[in-house]
Amino acid sequence: MKKRVGLAVLLVVVLVLSSLFAFGAVFAKAPDDGGKPLTVLVAGYGWYYGIPPGCINNAEAVAMALDGEVVKARDFSGTVIAKGKVYGIAVPVVWDDVMPTVDDGIAEFDPDIIIGLGTSGRAKGIRPEPFGSNVMSGCDALAPGTPGMVCYDGIDDPVFLGGDDWVRGNLPYDEMVMAMLEAGIPARLGHQTGYTDEPPYRPTATPGWYMCNYMTYHLAMMTEADPELMAGFIHIPQRSPYAALFRYNALQELEPYSPEWYEELEKELSPSLELQRITDGIRIVIEETLRATVQ
Numbered sequence: 001m002k003k004r005v006g007l008a009v010l011l012v013v014v015l016v017l018s019s020l021f022a023f024g025a026v027f028a029k030a031p032d033d034g035g036k037p038l039t040v041l042v043a044g045y046g047w048y049y050g051i052p053p054g055c056i057n058n059a060e061a062v063a064m065a066l067d068g069e070v071v072k073a074r075d076f077s078g079t080v081i082a083k084g085k086v087y088g089i090a091v092p093v094v095w096d097d098v099m100p101t102v103d104d105g106i107a108e109f110d111p112d113i114i115i116g117l118g119t120s121g122r123a124k125g126i127r128p129e130p131f132g133s134n135v136m137s138g139c140d141a142l143a144p145g146t147p148g149m150v151c152y153d154g155i156d157d158p159v160f161l162g163g164d165d166w167v168r169g170n171l172p173y174d175e176m177v178m179a180m181l182e183a184g185i186p187a188r189l190g191h192q193t194g195y196t197d198e199p200p201y202r203p204t205a206t207p208g209w210y211m212c213n214y215m216t217y218h219l220a221m222m223t224e225a226d227p228e229l230m231a232g233f234i235h236i237p238q239r240s241p242y243a244a245l246f247r248y249n250a251l252q253e254l255e256p257y258s259p260e261w262y263e264e265l266e267k268e269l270s271p272s273l274e275l276q277r278i279t280d281g282i283r284i285v286i287e288e289t290l291r292a293t294v295q
Contacts, residue, residue: 038084041111046090048141052245059117063088073290082290093141114231118212124271125186126281127235132217137209165203167220169232172292185281243272
């Protein structure tokens with residue numbers, strides 16, 4: 001009888017200790033969990049006429065590099081406070097296909113956050129763009145002479161007829177730039193708004209009037225319609241090998257050792273950044289956006 005009681009007591013002790021260990025394990029994991037992942041759609045512009053043969057747009061490359069990744073935002077103690085599952089898509093640099101492609105991504109993934117990406121040959125760092133201008137200018141980024149190309153002249157072509165001259169996305173732009181700079185990644189804030197210096201006066205902003213601006217304006221309009229959605233656009237630099245190839249191709253088209261050849265040879269190279277550093281920067285952009293959802 002005493003042996004049975006002893007075994008019963010031992011069994012109870014083992015069960016209690018097992019429960020405590022299990023509870024402790026769950027408790028230890030909880031602070032690093034971050035809850036249910038939010039859905040992050042990264043929409044990067046794809047191929048456009050003029051990039052080196054066989055290469056792809058940096059924006060698409062970054063979107064694909066982050067596709068499937070779970071990005072975690074941590075507080076100062078290292079505890080995960082939010083996380084997001086990234087889905088990357090490529091967006092054609094064709095006026096009529098831009099927003100239908102983004103809309104398809106929205107319908108498929110139902111994102112909580114949308115980050116638009118485009119490459120700028122003049123960007124000296126990663127540049128979050130708060131404002132979009134209500135102007136469209138330029139042609140589809142296809143080879144010259146392609147049948148059916150759509151073009152806008154920027155004079156009488158608004159993104160939305162009767163819309164505001166500028167609209168602003170709702171990403172944590174200041175925090176993004178500061179976090180990237182702290183990580184040693186060149187970044188600046190795109191903030192310019194104003195009007196052209198000569199008539200007809202048209203609104204201007206950092207994204208310009210081309211398709212990067214077009215997506216910037218549309219994403220900002222989405223956040224006005226759905227305040228729970230966080231969305232905005234980021235300009236990224238071209239990657240370093242592309243800057244070299246652009247210069248090489250330009251020199252190939254000139255007479256070697258001619259005055260024009262030397263003039264091209266001596267020009268400053270376009271700003272550039274390594275692809276991995278650009279990807280790291282956009283990961284920080286996502287982290288800061290996730291952090292903003294819980295603050």
